[in-house]
Structures are given as C-alpha cells and as structure tokens.
Amino acid sequence: MNEPNLTSLLEAMFHHSKEMIIFVNKSGEIVHMNAHAASTLDETDYDRSQFQHICNHCQGMYMSGGRVACSNCYLYQDEIVSFQVYMRTREGEVVPFIANFQRVDPENEISVFTLNPLAEQLKTQEIEHQKRLTQRIIQAQEGERKRISRDLHDGVTQELLNVLLEMRLLKYVDDREALNDKMVKSEESLSHLLDYVRNISVELRPASLDDLGIEAALKTHFKWIERQYGISVDFSFTVEQKRFNPEVETVLYRIIQEAIFNAAKYAEVDCVDVSLEEMKNEETHHIKFTIEDAGLGFHVGDTPVGTGLGLFGMSERASSVGGTVSVDSAPGRGTKVFGSIPV
Amino acid sequence: MNESSIEATLSNIREQFSFDLVVLTDIRIRQTNYMIRWKYSIGSSGEQWKRIALPRGKGVPGTVMKTGKSMIIDDIAGTDIERDLFRYPILKTEQLQSFIAMPLWNDDEEVMGILLMGNRSRRMFAEEEYEMIKHCVEKTLRKQILKELMVNE
Incomplete structure (x- = not known):
C-alpha cells in the first residue's frame, strides 16, 4: 500500500x-x-x-x-x-x-x-439588480406622469372649459348688472386657475430654488408641507454662505424633501426637525444636514414599505456630488436621516 | 354666537349618527382664496387638522367639489385612497377608516362648503341611513349656514 x-x-x-x-x-x-x-x-x-x-x-x-x-x-x-x-x-x-x-x-x-x-457571480447579480431597479424607476416615472397628467386634465382643462362656457354665455346677457356679476365669477375662476397652474409648477420644481437659494426654497416648501400634511417643520439654518453650486442646492433640497415625505407618509408624527449647518476648516468645507422625527421608526435592514426608491435616490443624489447619507432608525425610536455634502 | 351654533349643529349630527369625527370647511368657499381649510371640527384627535390647507381640487374636499357628489366610503382599505393616503391628510391624521363627505349647496347652486363625517373603524352605510343623514344635514346644518352667511353679509 x-x-x-x-x-x-x-x-x-x-x-x-x-x-x-x-x-x-x-x-x-x-x-x-x-x-x-x-x-x-x-x-x-x-x-x-x-x-x-x-x-x-x-x-x-x-x-x-x-x-x-x-x-x-x-x-x-x-x-x-x-x-x-x-x-x-x-x-x-x-x-x-x-x-x-x-x-x-x-x-x-x-x-x-x-x-x-467572485467577479462572474457578481456581474450576473449586478445585471439582475439593475434590471429590477430600472423596472421600478420606469414604474415610478410612469406614476409621476400619470399624476401630472391627471393634475392637468382634472384641474386645468376642466376649469378652462368652465371659463370658456361662462364666456360663451356672456354674449347673451343683456342686463349690465347681471353681466358684471358673471364676469366677476369668470375672473375668480381664472384667478383660481392661475394659482392651480402655479402650484403644479412649484410642486415639480420651485423657481425659488434657482432664484433665491436653498434657505428660501426650503422655507416655502416647509409651509407647503404644513398645509399639505398638517406636519410642522422645525427648521434650523446656521449656514453663512447663502448660495451654492446649483447641483448641491438641488441635491440638498431633494434629499430633505424626500426625507420629510417619508416622515409624513410613514412616521405618524406631527412635527419634523430639519437642520442645516456648515462645517468649515482649512481643508474641508461641508454642509451637514439632519432630518429627524420622533415617530414610529423601522428596522434599517427591513424590506421597505414603499418602493424603496426614495432612500436609494437620496444616497444616489448625495454621491453624485461627493456627499453621503445615512439613516438611523429603530422601531419606536424615530428616524434620523443625516449626512454631509462638500461645497 | 355664530360659530358655536354651527359647532353645536355639527356636534348634534356627530352624536345622532354616532360618527367619531365631523369636520366642515370654511363656509365661504366661493369667495375664499385658493387654499381650502377645515374650519370646524368636532371629535378630532389633535390640532393637526387646523394646519391642513389644500389647493382647490386636492384631497377629499377637492374630489367632492369637482364631482359635486357625495363620497361614501365604507372602508378605505384596498381603495385608491388608501394607496395615496398622504394626499388625503384629514383621513390620515385622524386615522379614519370610513366616511361620508358631502357638498353643501346654496340656493344659487354653488358649493358653500364640504362636510366630512367619519369613523375610525369600518362602517357600512346603508342607502336609507345615508338618506337620513343627508336629510338631517340639509334640515339643520345647511339652514344654519345660510342663516350665518345672511347675517354676515
């Protein structure tokens, strides 16, 4: 042997x-x-x-x-x-x-x-992942288009049609006083319509973000949040510099918007804290942001309740300008979304 | 006491038909500006309803105003509303599960306000029950509102 x-x-x-x-x-x-x-x-x-x-x-x-x-x-x-x-x-x-x-x-x-x-296995996994993600992005995009289209159809088209009919009828009104009354009503309808269109455009992207900067845009947005969801936002802004690179401003705005939407949708709270502060020394200059609520919270590793695109979108947006986003949450202990962006 | 008498009427409706919550928008909707707010609330769980202000055409009041018809929902579970609940803040903050929302018309066939009556549990609204509620609202609340609008004008 x-x-x-x-x-x-x-x-x-x-x-x-x-x-x-x-x-x-x-x-x-x-x-x-x-x-x-x-x-x-x-x-x-x-x-x-x-x-x-x-x-x-x-x-x-x-x-x-x-x-x-x-x-x-x-x-x-x-x-x-x-x-x-x-x-x-x-x-x-x-x-x-x-x-x-x-x-x-x-x-x-x-x-x-x-x-x-592991490269081969990873590659197939990555392709699968990308496919799923693309599907969800397409779905979300379609949903958003549907919403805008409904907004335009139900709001703008209907209201315009009303005014059009009212105006057609004006021709047949002989009595001056009655005519005045009817014209005042048409005027009101038109002014509501104007507000409506303005609202759609602000919801899509606020002009104030480009014209006035992040602080003004956020303040307006928080007012809108309060009226829309009954949630008040406690905002602390201690940044000296007023304007930043437009990309950075957009990223900050969208991340904060998304984080508050999440709080409004899932946290069951009536108040959210938002703070923006500046971290500055010789080498680095960062904006630090925190969005915090004392609501329901969740297990960070769990499958998301919604599409999961929101959190993913936040980190993608942040990394597109070299920043980071982290989420800290636990059931019953609220949720904190925080991170920083170099400026 | 103008306000209190509308509130008293709302309170009666709430008790008589055992709703958890009865809310009413500003009753001068036509003249009020673009944002529509809830002005009277009986049975709410907090103060959040006061902050809510929706653009015309949005949320429960928007839907009722656009269609001019009552919404009768026995259970929001599984409906489009549930999927988009955050667009209906009053339902979400008050955690309503079922509700009736109806427009209140003046004599010129204009909507004066929107009334929402809801429960935090499922509730089947039978046809006769809805008619009874509607009848009562017209007899009491609508009259009361018209009276107040006259006094104020």
Missing part, C-alpha cells in the same frame, strides 16, 4: 490549488502564500526581506448597502466564513473575492485566509 500521506497531499493542494491560500499571523503579516495567491496579488512594493502585510492588498470588506469598510475587520476574529472582500490585484484593479478566514493554529495565532474570485 503506497498511500500518499496527508502532509504531502496538503502541500500539493497548497501549491497547485486555483484557490488563493494565505497564512497570516495575528497582526496580519503574511507567513506563507501559495503560488496562485502570489501570482494574483500585486507584489510590486514587496520587499522580500520583510514580512508582507495583508492590509497592503486588502481593500476592505463588503458591508450591506454597497459600502466597503474596515470596521469589524476579519483579522480580529477567530473565524468568519463566506464573506466578501476586495483585494488589489497585479493589474492594479480592485477585485471582489469570496473569502474564508479561520484560525488554524491558535498557539502561534496563525490563520488561514482563502480567497475565490
């Missing part, structure tokens, strides 16, 4: 496996890595006389919501299985891997870190 012993099998596996196998010590220095790992990872900065550190290659773990972060780093845990991590490769790209990290030698505190490429 010429049974190959386990050690030589393991050694063969280590050297020939298409899986990257890396042994690291407790501080993250690479003790051994197999040929596949060595050929995949970028070793240009590698000084062969020294230990190489895993952090030179690692670009962070994948967290929910698409963020990449070093919090909860695997190095400080005994065992994590099947998590996603980003590594820098020889080609200079940052590539996702599915990884396992297990402490195999507790005495010397050596762990084995195995990595398998």
